[in-house]
Amino acid sequence: MTAADRQRQLVQTAVELAEQSGFAAFSMRDVASAAGVSLGTLQHFFPSKDGLIRAVALSLADQVVQVASALPDVSSKLRGLAALEELLNQAIEGWWSIISSTPKRRLVTYEIATGAVRGGGDVRATALTQYRLNTRYVTTMIASCADVAGVTWSADVEEVGLLAMNYLDGYVLRWLLEPDSPHLTSQRRTLVRAIVGLAVE
Numbered sequence: 001m002t003a004a005d006r007q008r009q010l011v012q013t014a015v016e017l018a019e020q021s022g023f024a025a026f027s028m029r030d031v032a033s034a035a036g037v038s039l040g041t042l043q044h045f046f047p048s049k050d051g052l053i054r055a056v057a058l059s060l061a062d063q064v065v066q067v068a069s070a071l072p073d074v075s076s077k078l079r080g081l082a083a084l085e086e087l088l089n090q091a092i093e094g095w096w097s098i099i100s101s102t103p104k105r106r107l108v109t110y111e112i113a114t115g116a117v118r119g120g121g122d123v124r125a126t127a128l129t130q131y132r133l134n135t136r137y138v139t140t141m142i143a144s145c146a147d148v149a150g151v152t153w154s155a156d157v158e159e160v161g162l163l164a165m166n167y168l169d170g171y172v173l174r175w176l177l178e179p180d181s182p183h184l185t186s187q188r189r190t191l192v193r194a195i196v197g198l199a200v201e
Helices: 003-021 028-035 039-045 049-068 080-100 103-119 121-149 157-177 184-196
Strands: none
Touching: 003 028, 003 039, 003 049, 003 103, 028 039, 028 049, 049 103, 049 121, 080 121, 080 157, 080 184, 103 121, 103 157, 121 157, 157 184
């Protein structure tokens, strides 16, 4: 196994343990044991638990971005705000299919954020990096949809992306608390209409 493959294996093992019981419930020794390596091998790659948590956070953010980043198809006949709405709806639904299929991983990301608020330091930097990566993805997705639709923005696209990311973050937390809410689908559509309202032809 190459060093890169070993590192990925260790991160994946930590993800799986965190999904089962949360970061607080396991030690570095637990991760090493579950991965079938010595504690020294784990510490060679991740000298501290905070370093391992950072790697997990970045891995989870990257997984969502990589899978969800393909721009959806839209009819070549559509342009303008109608095209933007269709593109955004497809993009949000694609993103949601990934998020909703991995609820335990979403809990892990919130646990990292909560730990950052409580503890600060390296964990806070990790959580901020995770949020910035997610916000960059959402902003890029929104900007790409606008480019295809041939529209511009009445506000700075970075602000539009941050607004959408903040909404989506709260939306996911509400879904984790109330997964059977009848308003989940309509709320995604409402978000898209709000974003479209910030665009101009």
